[in-house]
Amino acid sequence: MTETDVLRGRRHAIYVLAAFCGVFFIGGIIMSYVVAAKYGYGTGFGDGRLAPVGTVKGQGFVGDSAILGGAFVLDVGILFAWYWLISRLEAPAEDDPLPTDDGADLSHDENWYFIQVPKLTRILVAIAVFCTAGVAILGASILPVVLLRYGW
Amino acid sequence: MANQTPVQVNPAKHSMTTPQSDKADRWLLAGALCCGTIILGPLGLILIALGLVRLQRARRLGEWARPIAVTVFGMFALVDASINFVGWSLDIFAHNTHMLQTMSGGWGRMVDGGYYYRYNSTWLGGVSDRAEKSFAMFAVFMIFPARIVAAWAFIKLRRWGFRWMILTGWAYVFLWVGYLSNLLLNFPERFGNSLYGVTGWWIFDIFYMTPFLTLPWLYALNRRRWNR
Numbered sequence: 001m002t003e004t005d006v007l008r009g010r011r012h013a014i015y016v017l018a019a020f021c022g023v024f025f026i027g028g029i030i031m032s033y034v035v036a037a038k039y040g041y042g043t044g045f046g047d048g049r050l051a052p053v054g055t056v057k058g059q060g061f062v063g064d065s066a067i068l069g070g071a072f073v074l075d076v077g078i079l080f081a082w083y084w085l086i087s088r089l090e091a092p093a094e095d096d097p098l099p100t101d102d103g104a105d106l107s108h109d110e111n112w113y114f115i116q117v118p119k120l121t122r123i124l125v126a127i128a129v130f131c132t133a134g135v136a137i138l139g140a141s142i143l144p145v146v147l148l149r150y151g152w
Numbered sequence: 153m154a155n156q157t158p159v160q161v162n163p164a165k166h167s168m169t170t171p172q173s174d175k176a177d178r179w180l181l182a183g184a185l186c187c188g189t190i191i192l193g194p195l196g197l198i199l200i201a202l203g204l205v206r207l208q209r210a211r212r213l214g215e216w217a218r219p220i221a222v223t224v225f226g227m228f229a230l231v232d233a234s235i236n237f238v239g240w241s242l243d244i245f246a247h248n249t250h251m252l253q254t255m256s257g258g259w260g261r262m263v264d265g266g267y268y269y270r271y272n273s274t275w276l277g278g279v280s281d282r283a284e285k286s287f288a289m290f291a292v293f294m295i296f297p298a299r300i301v302a303a304w305a306f307i308k309l310r311r312w313g314f315r316w317m318i319l320t321g322w323a324y325v326f327l328w329v330g331y332l333s334n335l336l337l338n339f340p341e342r343f344g345n346s347l348y349g350v351t352g353w354w355i356f357d358i359f360y361m362t363p364f365l366t367l368p369w370l371y372a373l374n375r376r377r378w379n380r
Contacts, residue, residue: 010371010372013371014368014369014371014372015368017367017368017371018368020364021361021364021365021368024328024329024364025358025361025364028332029354029358031336032335032336032343032350032353032354033350035336035339036339036343036344036349036350039339039340039344041339041343041344041349041350043349043350043351044343044346044347044348044349044350044351044352044353045348045349045351045352047349048343048344048345048346048347048348048349049344049345050261050265050345050346050347051265051268051269051345053257053261053268054257054268054270054271054272056250056253056254056257057250057253058248058249058250058251058253059248059249059250063249064249064250064251067245067246067248067249068242068246068249068251070245070246071241071242071245071246074241074245075237075238075241075245075297078241078292078293078297079297079300079301081297082297082298082300082301083301086298086301086302086305086312086316087301087305087310087312089312090311090312090315090316091312092311098311098379098380099375099376099379101379102376106216106218106377107211107216109219109221111374111377112218112219112222112373112374112377113372113373113374114372114373114374114375115371115372116372117369117372120368120369120372121221121369121372124225124365124366124368124369125220125221125224125225127361127365128224128225128228128362128365128366129224129228130359131228131232131359131360131361131362131365132197132200132224132227132228132231132232133197134358134359135187135193135231135232135235135359135360136187136193136194136196136197136231136235137193137194137197138355138356138359139187139190139193139235139239140190140191140192140193140194142190142255142258142259143190143191143251143254143255143258145258145262146254146255146257146258146259146262147254147258149258149262150254150257150258150261152250152254
């Protein structure tokens, strides 16, 4: 296979992978509504049913604080463990050296790409910015919305 | 310990001092940490935006800096993975607290019945749906902590960061496929047991499409640039 074939092949695969994103989410959403209809539900608004809700029972302020503090410590521990492991297993070594400097001018963005897909990159960056904001804002809204709706 | 050879770490011109970019990275990291707390997400976004502005300023001043797309995708992966990691880890480690039960109960009643129905009824506690709990374990102990460290290393142009962004990206795609299948298979207990069901869940969760967006773009990059 020539270098041109490799480049063309990878470019095609990149576009197929990007299209898969649309197919997966559009397909997933359609499937969700199909399954909803199969079980006798509608869009989800106004046709939901609630099962009995259990009572909330914490461990008191001190107990809850200790649990949350412990969870924080465990999270940091897990993160550190992964960092420790990957950074050592994947450290550059003689059997797997870093690439040599090719002297490219890295102030030009195109030199960062093996396959030039500027339009696709712009679209993906715009969606990524939108999604980052969505993830952060909607994630942060859960507790306030729950407190307003159901109380503490 | 025989035959040890010095390893080439290629400092070359890419590791020249970049004080403005390093400062910008600190703003980005602070933003990601805030987003990771979940509740401080909007503040985190502001810090990330300030970091991006500082990074652009550094580029305009002629200081060497990576392309903005690298930072945007790295931060997207970092924020997404942090929220997933912290959210699910609270269900695993802190399901006995009043705050978690309130939050899970409310979230469950609104969009995913699995988060309130028979909550804390299994030996692991928290969400009672077996498959959901299995995904949570996979998420908290495997994929998301690995993705968090990979995303930061990717931003810092470490080679292993690039490799693990791809590896955890695929793992996240596999997670999405399994997770969605499980949700739909347990429709009556999950979507059906909530107020806003299907539509509510998709409005909240479609934003977590990180790997689907990132993977095609990662394969377009020249991996030689990740040479630290």
